[in-house]
Amino acid sequence: xxxxxxxxxxxxxxxxxxxxxxxxxxxxxxxxxxxxxxxxxxxxxxxxxxxxxxxxxxxxxxxxxxxxxxxxxxxxxxxxxxxxxxxxxxxxxxxxxxxxxxxxxxxxxxxxxxxxxxxxxxxxxxxxxxxxxxxxxxxxxxxxxxxxxxxxxxxxxxxxxxxxxxxxxxxxxxxxxxxxxxxxxxxxxxxxxxxxxxxxxxxxxxxxxxxxxxxxxxxxxxxxxxxxxxxxxxxxxxxxxxxxxxxxxxxxxxxxxxxxxxxxxxxxxxxxxxxxxx
Ligand code: DGL
Numbered sequence: 001x002x003x004x005x006x007x008x009x010x011x012x013x014x015x016x017x018x019x020x021x022x023x024x025x026x027x028x029x030x031x032x033x034x035x036x037x038x039x040x041x042x043x044x045x046x047x048x049x050x051x052x053x054x055x056x057x058x059x060x061x062x063x064x065x066x067x068x069x070x071x072x073x074x075x076x077x078x079x080x081x082x083x084x085x086x087x088x089x090x091x092x093x094x095x096x097x098x099x100x101x102x103x104x105x106x107x108x109x110x111x112x113x114x115x116x117x118x119x120x121x122x123x124x125x126x127x128x129x130x131x132x133x134x135x136x137x138x139x140x141x142x143x144x145x146x147x148x149x150x151x152x153x154x155x156x157x158x159x160x161x162x163x164x165x166x167x168x169x170x171x172x173x174x175x176x177x178x179x180x181x182x183x184x185x186x187x188x189x190x191x192x193x194x195x196x197x198x199x200x201x202x203x204x205x206x207x208x209x210x211x212x213x214x215x216x217x218x219x220x221x222x223x224x225x226x227x228x229x230x231x232x233x234x235x236x237x238x239x240x241x242x243x244x245x246x247x248x249x250x251x252x253x254x255x256x257x258x259x260x261x262x263x264x265x266x267x268x269x270x271x272x273x274x275x276x277x278x
Contacts, residue, residue: 006070009060009063010024010074012076013041014039014159015196016155019218020218021267022267024225033247033249035263036278038055041055046122057086057090060072060090071097072087072096072097074097075195077099077217082128084098097228100132101129101191101192104136106189109215114147115146116177116187116189117148118193118194118197119149120150121150123193133148147184155194158199159196163203174207187212189215191215195217199266201214248263248269
């Protein structure tokens with residue numbers, strides 16, 4: 001555990017990044033987290049790369065300027081895929097941690113060699129995702145097959161907390177993944193490549209079957225964030241910005257009440273959420 005607290009910013013299009021916040025709170029309990037849900041500009045998954053990049057830059061600037069964050073976790077696979085390189089170039093030398101579909105852990109876990117990935121269209125169609133998938137498949141030669149499925153509307157249904165729609169969409173997309181993979185051995189590992197999807201893990205597990213292991217990214221991202229911050233613990237900047245009070249600040253460009261409710265429901269977190277125009 002980190003001996004002193006840090007102030008870490010996170011953002012997502014909505015409530016999905018709370019699945020990453022949950023892991024961060026468990027891993028770095030002495031830190032302060034500033035979470036922004038960009039509800040007024042969501043969902044990200046079916047929007048243009050320009051839209052995502054513009055939002056990512058604006059949010060990062062705002063969190064750095066007004067909330068004194070020491071590091072940023074892009075708690076969204078889509079924004080990581082489409083904007084993290086630009087963000088890092090803009091904020092050179094400043095820690096920005098991204099969230100990517102956990103293909104590498106899945107490749108290590110699979111026994112059948114068939115890994116499925118559910119993610120947003122933005123992630124699945126990104127160059128960054130294709131590079132990661134191709135690299136792993138080439139390294140493993142014939143033994144690894146990664147098949148992905150874009151899940152339009154699923155993050156939105158989770159955001160609206162609409163169980164019948166979630167079930168219908170999960171059934172539909174798992175079916176699509178299966179019909180596109182009839183040439184492969186049975187899928188035994190399913191990567192949840194969107195930070196919203198862990199909040200649908202019960203129905204995902206039920207409909208994909210007991211033989212399938214679901215893989216998500218919260219815990220490894222939290223570990224990575226802790227390691228990165230531990231490495232800069234002694235810098236003057238970090239010491240000056242050490243968090244005096246651990247806890248969570250919730251911000252939303254959309255509906256702050258919905259965010260506070262989701263944080264209480266999923267994380268047992270009792271925190272007020274404020275609206276932020278950004
Ligand atoms: N939670 C996000 C992700 O991890 C984006 C969901 C969306 O807004 O489409 O990709």
